[in-house]
Amino acid sequence: MITPELFKILPEYITTPDGMAIHPVDGSLVLACPNYAGGAPGCVVKFDKDRNVKKWFDVPVLDETGIAAPMGIAFGPDNDLYICDNQGWSGKEELMFKGRILRVRADDNGVVYCKTVAYGMEHPNGMRIKDGYVYVTQSCLSKVEDESGKLVSCVYRFALDDENIEITNTLADKNILTTFITHNPDCQYGVDGIEFDKNGDLLVGNFGDGAVYRVKFDENLNVIENKVWAQNWDELKSTDGMFMDENGDLYIADFCANAVVKVAPDATVTKIAQSPDCDGLDGGLDQPGEPIIWNGKLILSCFDLVTDDNKVNTAHELPATMSMLSI
Numbered sequence: 267m268i269t270p271e272l273f274k275i276l277p278e279y280i281t282t283p284d285g286m287a288i289h290p291v292d293g294s295l296v297l298a299c300p301n302y303a304g305g306a307p308g309c310v311v312k313f314d315k316d317r318n319v320k321k322w323f324d325v326p327v328l329d330e331t332g333i334a335a336p337m338g339i340a341f342g343p344d345n346d347l348y349i350c351d352n353q354g355w356s357g358k359e360e361l362m363f364k365g366r367i368l369r370v371r372a373d374d375n376g377v378v379y380c381k382t383v384a385y386g387m388e389h390p391n392g393m394r395i396k397d398g399y400v401y402v403t404q405s406c407l408s409k410v411e412d413e414s415g416k417l418v419s420c421v422y423r424f425a426l427d428d429e430n431i432e433i434t435n436t437l438a439d440k441n442i443l444t445t446f447i448t449h450n451p452d453c454q455y456g457v458d459g460i461e462f463d464k465n466g467d468l469l470v471g472n473f474g475d476g477a478v479y480r481v482k483f484d485e486n487l488n489v490i491e492n493k494v495w496a497q498n499w500d501e502l503k504s505t506d507g508m509f510m511d512e513n514g515d516l517y518i519a520d521f522c523a524n525a526v527v528k529v530a531p532d533a534t535v536t537k538i539a540q541s542p543d544c545d546g547l548d549g550g551l552d553q554p555g556e557p558i559i560w561n562g563k564l565i566l567s568c569f570d571l572v573t574d575d576n577k578v579n580t581a582h583e584l585p586a587t588m589s590m591l592s593i
Contacts, residue, residue: 268526268539272549273565273590274317279306280586283567285338285393285507286558290345295560296322298349300335302356303571303582308334310347310372315561323372325349326380331364338393338460338507340400342426346371348383348400350390363435365390367402367424383424384431384441390422392460392507394468399487400424401443403457403470409435410445417448419456421470421481444481444489448474453576459508459518469495471505471518478505478516478529498535502527503576507556507567517564517593519554524578526554526566526591539591543580546570546587553579554589564591 276283281303287296295313299306308325325334331353338350346369353364365387371378383400392403402422410418423443424431433439448456457479459471468481480495496502496516504522511517514531525540539551546552546568555569566589571582 267537268591268593270539270541270549270551270566270589270591272547273563273588274313274319275547276586276588277319278585279309279321280311281305281584282569282571283586283588284555284569285336285350286556286560286565286567287339287341287347288558288560290341295558295565296339296347297567298336298339300337300352300355302335303584308336308351310336310339310349323370323376325351325368325370326377328353328364328366331361333361334368337391338402340393340395342369342395342400348393348395348426350393350402352390354389363388367400369426382430383428384422384433386433386435387422388435391458394460394462395426396462396466397487398426400426401460401468403460404435405456405458405473407435407445407456410437412447414447414449416451417454417456417474418445419448419472420445421457421460421468444492446470446472446479446492448472450474450476453504453522459505461508461510461516463510463516464514469508469510469516471508473504473506473521476502476504476520478508478518496529496533496535501535501537506554509557509559509564511559517557517559519557519566521553521555521569521572522577524551524553526551526557526564538593541578543578545583546589547585549587549589551589552583552587553577559593564593566590
């Protein structure tokens with residue numbers, strides 16, 4: 267397996283690094299920081315080619331709650347940054363159903379404007395943009411009861427120019443693209459990582475089941491198939507963020523196992539790196555949440571916050587870190 271290396275020890279205003287994207291103009295690595303561990307406001311930062319990091323902007327807060335918690339991010343065709351503001355991730359009752367999808371334009375001086383694409387969401391998490399739409403995983407749909415008694419989650423799809431869509435978090439929401447059930451009784455957490463493959467199919471990771479689903483569309487972008495494409499419990503325990511390279515290899519952050527997994531185009535699942543419980547200061551995978559390839563390296567944000575019987579991680583430590591793999 268590949269030995270993880272240290273990418274960066276992060277400044278004190280970052281406590282839980284998460285989603286990443288590459289700036290389409292300057293090529294910088296952009297990182298979303300929801301900062302669930304407290305202290306600083308939710309923000310977005312940039313890394314230059316020498317790995318120097320600077321804050322780009324604090325994400326505009328929701329007036330009602332006074333916070334913002336940016337997780338998944340993606341750039342639109344006009345270079346606006348779309349953001350999953352996952353207010354309810356912490357589980358605090360007053361923040362449930364306060365999540366938003368934001369569209370932010372920012373320059374070197376900060377935010378130029380911020381528009382709300384959708385609001386009232388329970389748990390918006392991962393994000394991808396393709397052909398005029400933004401696709402968002404929502405990891406919990408607690409208002410929807412399945413006959414199995416298991417957790418329901420979904421993918422929402424919004425037009426890039428949509429504004430102020432009220433989400434009910436029920437099957438009445440017209441923007442729900444497709445739904446999923448998490449079968450693992452020991453980890454009732456739904457869809458998280460999201461990516462498009464080379465055929466234009468949507469790949470969605472069901473976190474609790476450690477499974478990658480493939481969603482196929484017809485010519486009108488209606489869903490015609492939603493099936494498990496890749497799953498191997500011996501190699502992959504959980505599917506957090508996902509990123510596909512130019513060869514069609516899918517890299518997955520295995521959040522529960524402190525590991526990184528590669529899924530080949532034939533759906534073969536192989537663990538390529540793993541760390542024990544650690545503080546990440548030597549580059550160890552300290553609860554990796556999101557992968558991305560940048561300047562020839564696979565970069566991993568280390569979330570390092572969740573501790574339970576299903577996680578290798580046992581404690582949250584600061585400073586926060588990021589890892590990288592030579593692949």
